[in-house]
Amino acid sequence: MSWQQPTRAEIDVVANVRRRTPEIVPLARVLAAATRIEPLLLRNARCHFFPGSASEIEYFLWFSPLVASRSSSEVVFHAGAARLLLHRLWRHERERFDEVVEFVRAQTRHWHPEDRLEQDLRLAALQGDRDELRSGVEDMLKRLYEESDEPARIRLARWGARALATIGAAGAGFDAARLLTRFAAVSLGSTTPLPAGCAPERLPGWLAERLPASLRPARLSVEARYDPATRAQVLHFVAPGEQDDAIDLPTPLPATLHIAADGQQGGWYVVRNGTRVQLAPASRRIALATITGQRYELLVDLPPGEEPSGAARIVLSHLPEDAEQARAVARWLGTRGHLVRLQPEATTAGEGESTSGESSGQPIHLLRLWSSAARHRLQESRGELPLADTRSALLRVDPAVELPQAGYGAGTVLDVRGWRDGQPSEETGDFLRQLAAWLAGETPQPVDERDPSVGEAERLLAELENPRTPPPRRLAIGDRLAEIGDPRRGVGVREFVVDEESAAEPPLSDEASALLAELENPQTPPPRRLEIGDRLAGIGDPRRGVGLDARGLPEIDWVDVPGGEFVYQQGEKRTLPAFRIARYPLTNVQYQTFVDAGGYREERWWRDLRRPKPEPSRWPQGNRPRTNVDWYEAVAFTRWLSAQLRYEVRLPTEEEWERAAGGPEGREYPWGAEYESGRANIDETWGEKKGPWYLEQTTAVGVYPHGASPEGVLDLSGNVWEWCLNQYDQPERIQPDTSDQSRVLRGGSWPFNAANARAAQRVRSHPGPRNDFVGFRLVSSAPIV
Structure with missing residues (x-):
C-alpha cells in the first residue's frame, strides 16, 4: 500500500524548487497534506506555522512548479511531489507531522465528506495504516450500496476511481478496494482502466444491483x-x-x-x-x-509447421551491479511469453559465461542491459568491451542514459518503458512489437488500431444528434451508413469480408498519404486545402494532435517554445520561461470529449465562471477548430483536461501566444515580415487586397503547413481567433471571474483581413459571446509526466 510514488520529473521539480526558491519549501511541506489548497488555507497555514514570514511566499508558492493545476479558487500539487514533501516531514519530524495533519483537517471541515475522506485515505496510505484504509473504503462501499439515486452512485464511482488510483489501494489485498475498483470500472466504462493486480472476477449480486441502469451493453x-x-x-x-x-x-x-x-x-x-x-x-x-x-x-488453428515456440531464445547480459534489475526485467518478459536466461557480464578477463553458442546450434539473441553502470563501465574500458558472435541489441530501461557509439550492440536499441506498472500500455505494446520483430530479424510494422470507416460512422451519428442538421443531409447520412455498415443497435449488422489467405494488414491509406502530400505542396490552392481537410475528416485524419489518444482523451501535439528574451508588440524586450503550446487549435472531436464526459454538469470545472448550455460548432467536421465557445467554456475545458492528464493545461497568456507566433525576433507574421497569399485562411480580398482567396468558413486545422511559426506551430494566423487567458485592459490579471471584463483574442480569422492576422494584433472581446470565428488552443508550463 503506498501513496502515489513520485516520478523522475516530479523529483526534479522538487529539487529545482529547493534550489531556486527554498523559502517556499517549508510552507509547501505543510500544505502537501491537503489534496487541494484554497487561498484561505494557504494564508492560515503561513500565519500559523511561520508567523512573521513575508506574505510574498504565498504568491511564489501559488505560482510555483509544484502546482499541477491552478484556478482562482484553488491549486493542486503534483501528487508525487506532494508525497515527497510530506514523507520527509513524516519520517523526520513526526510531532510536526501530527500537528500539520490536525491543522489541515480542522481547516477543511467545510469540505464535502467524500473530499475529506479522500484526503484521510492519502494520509493513511503514507503512514501504511491498512486498518484506516480498509475502514474508509468499506464506508464508501456501504454508502454506494445504500444510495438510491443513480447519478449519485455514478459520482461515488468517479470518487472511487480517483481516490483508489491516487493511493494505490487496488493492489492492497483487501476485498473492499477490489470491489470498489471494479464497480467504478463497470460504471464508467473505458474511461477508468483497471489498475495492476485486478484479475477477472464477478461482482457480487448485491453490488451488481447498484450498477447504473442506463448502461447499454455491447x-x-x-x-x-x-x-x-x-x-x-x-x-x-x-x-x-x-x-x-x-x-x-x-x-x-x-x-x-x-x-x-x-x-x-x-x-x-x-x-x-x-x-x-x-x-x-x-x-x-x-x-x-x-x-x-x-x-x-x-x-485458434495455426498454420501447419507454425507451432508455438513457447520461448524466445534470449540471453539478458548484465553487469553484476545490475543483477536485481535484470532479474526484474526477466520476470516481466516471462509474463509476456519470453523465457530469458540471465548472464552476468565479464568485468575482467575470464569472467562471465560464454555466449557464443548453445547445444542446439541455434543463434543466441543477446540483449545487453544498458544502464548508468554499463555506461560508466564502457567509458572506463575506453569502448573496448568484447562483443560475442551473436545477434545483440541494447535493452535500455532508462531513456536518460546516453547511448554508446557504434559497437557494443548499439546498432539496435530497444527502449522499454512502463513495464514496472504491470499494465498494458501503448509504450509497452510498442516495445513488445519491436522485440518480436528483432527476434524475427525484421523491422516491426505498426498495427492500425481502427478501421477508418468506424470513425466515419461515429461522425455521421454525431451529425444526426445535431438538431440543426437539415432533412436532406439526414437522408444522405442514412444512405452512407447503409453503405459502410450502420452500427446502431436494432438497425442492422455490419459485414466484414476477411481475406483468410493473407495475414498482412493494409498500410496507412494511400489516399490519406496522397492528401497529406498535397498539403505539403505550397502550390496547392486554398479551395483544394479546404476539400482535403474535409476528406481527411471523412476517412480518418491520421495526423498527431488532431484527434484522440488511446484513452479517448484529446491527443495534444505539444511544441516546445524555448524560454528567454523576445520582442513584444512595438519592439519591447520581454522575457518568458520555456513553455509548451499545442501545434493546432483545439478541434471539434477533442472538445466533444469534455461534453460527453458530463463537463457541463460538473460544478468543479465552473467555479467563478458563467456556465452556458453547450452549442455545437457551425462546421462539425471533427478535425476543424472548435468554435462557438466563449471564454468561460474554454477555461472550464482546460480545468477538466488538466484533471484527466494530471498536469496543468490552460489558455495561453497573450505574451506566450505572441512569442509562439512571432518568434524571438518579433516577426510580423509567423513565416516572415510580409503577408504572402495562400499561407493562411483569411479574407485576402478585404480592404488592401493581399490575394484572391476567401473561403468563407473555417478549414481543418493545420492544412496550411507552410504558414508555420519558427517552432512549427500552425494556424497562428487565420482560421479562428484564439482566446487568451488575460484581461485586455489589465493584462496582468489572469484569474477567472464573472465580471465580464474584456479578454484578449489573437491571430485573426477566416472572415478577417491580413492586418488582423499579424502576430502583434490585439483584439478586445467580452468573455461571454460565442462566434463561429473564435476558438482556442492550449499551453502548458507543467512537466508532462
Whole structure:
C-alpha cells in the first residue's frame, strides 16, 4: 500500500524548487497534506506555522512548479511531489507531522465528506495504516450500496476511481478496494482502466444491483489472424453478424477486456469495433474476460509447421551491479511469453559465461542491459568491451542514459518503458512489437488500431444528434451508413469480408498519404486545402494532435517554445520561461470529449465562471477548430483536461501566444515580415487586397503547413481567433471571474483581413459571446509526466 510514488520529473521539480526558491519549501511541506489548497488555507497555514514570514511566499508558492493545476479558487500539487514533501516531514519530524495533519483537517471541515475522506485515505496510505484504509473504503462501499439515486452512485464511482488510483489501494489485498475498483470500472466504462493486480472476477449480486441502469451493453466478435513475419497473432474485434459468436460486454463501447494467451499473465485492453491487439508469441488458446468476470475462450488453428515456440531464445547480459534489475526485467518478459536466461557480464578477463553458442546450434539473441553502470563501465574500458558472435541489441530501461557509439550492440536499441506498472500500455505494446520483430530479424510494422470507416460512422451519428442538421443531409447520412455498415443497435449488422489467405494488414491509406502530400505542396490552392481537410475528416485524419489518444482523451501535439528574451508588440524586450503550446487549435472531436464526459454538469470545472448550455460548432467536421465557445467554456475545458492528464493545461497568456507566433525576433507574421497569399485562411480580398482567396468558413486545422511559426506551430494566423487567458485592459490579471471584463483574442480569422492576422494584433472581446470565428488552443508550463 503506498501513496502515489513520485516520478523522475516530479523529483526534479522538487529539487529545482529547493534550489531556486527554498523559502517556499517549508510552507509547501505543510500544505502537501491537503489534496487541494484554497487561498484561505494557504494564508492560515503561513500565519500559523511561520508567523512573521513575508506574505510574498504565498504568491511564489501559488505560482510555483509544484502546482499541477491552478484556478482562482484553488491549486493542486503534483501528487508525487506532494508525497515527497510530506514523507520527509513524516519520517523526520513526526510531532510536526501530527500537528500539520490536525491543522489541515480542522481547516477543511467545510469540505464535502467524500473530499475529506479522500484526503484521510492519502494520509493513511503514507503512514501504511491498512486498518484506516480498509475502514474508509468499506464506508464508501456501504454508502454506494445504500444510495438510491443513480447519478449519485455514478459520482461515488468517479470518487472511487480517483481516490483508489491516487493511493494505490487496488493492489492492497483487501476485498473492499477490489470491489470498489471494479464497480467504478463497470460504471464508467473505458474511461477508468483497471489498475495492476485486478484479475477477472464477478461482482457480487448485491453490488451488481447498484450498477447504473442506463448502461447499454455491447457485443463484439473477435477474429484471430496469424502473422508469419513476427510469429504473432493479431486479434480483430468486429461487429458480430446475426449468426456469429460474440462477447457480451457489460458496458457500451469502448469497453475493457482482459486478454491472455495460453500460459501468459495477460492484461487489460480497451476495445471497440475495429480494435486490433497483437499477441506475441502466438498461442492456440486465448482467454478473454470482461470486467464483470464473464469468461470466454478462443481456440485458434495455426498454420501447419507454425507451432508455438513457447520461448524466445534470449540471453539478458548484465553487469553484476545490475543483477536485481535484470532479474526484474526477466520476470516481466516471462509474463509476456519470453523465457530469458540471465548472464552476468565479464568485468575482467575470464569472467562471465560464454555466449557464443548453445547445444542446439541455434543463434543466441543477446540483449545487453544498458544502464548508468554499463555506461560508466564502457567509458572506463575506453569502448573496448568484447562483443560475442551473436545477434545483440541494447535493452535500455532508462531513456536518460546516453547511448554508446557504434559497437557494443548499439546498432539496435530497444527502449522499454512502463513495464514496472504491470499494465498494458501503448509504450509497452510498442516495445513488445519491436522485440518480436528483432527476434524475427525484421523491422516491426505498426498495427492500425481502427478501421477508418468506424470513425466515419461515429461522425455521421454525431451529425444526426445535431438538431440543426437539415432533412436532406439526414437522408444522405442514412444512405452512407447503409453503405459502410450502420452500427446502431436494432438497425442492422455490419459485414466484414476477411481475406483468410493473407495475414498482412493494409498500410496507412494511400489516399490519406496522397492528401497529406498535397498539403505539403505550397502550390496547392486554398479551395483544394479546404476539400482535403474535409476528406481527411471523412476517412480518418491520421495526423498527431488532431484527434484522440488511446484513452479517448484529446491527443495534444505539444511544441516546445524555448524560454528567454523576445520582442513584444512595438519592439519591447520581454522575457518568458520555456513553455509548451499545442501545434493546432483545439478541434471539434477533442472538445466533444469534455461534453460527453458530463463537463457541463460538473460544478468543479465552473467555479467563478458563467456556465452556458453547450452549442455545437457551425462546421462539425471533427478535425476543424472548435468554435462557438466563449471564454468561460474554454477555461472550464482546460480545468477538466488538466484533471484527466494530471498536469496543468490552460489558455495561453497573450505574451506566450505572441512569442509562439512571432518568434524571438518579433516577426510580423509567423513565416516572415510580409503577408504572402495562400499561407493562411483569411479574407485576402478585404480592404488592401493581399490575394484572391476567401473561403468563407473555417478549414481543418493545420492544412496550411507552410504558414508555420519558427517552432512549427500552425494556424497562428487565420482560421479562428484564439482566446487568451488575460484581461485586455489589465493584462496582468489572469484569474477567472464573472465580471465580464474584456479578454484578449489573437491571430485573426477566416472572415478577417491580413492586418488582423499579424502576430502583434490585439483584439478586445467580452468573455461571454460565442462566434463561429473564435476558438482556442492550449499551453502548458507543467512537466508532462
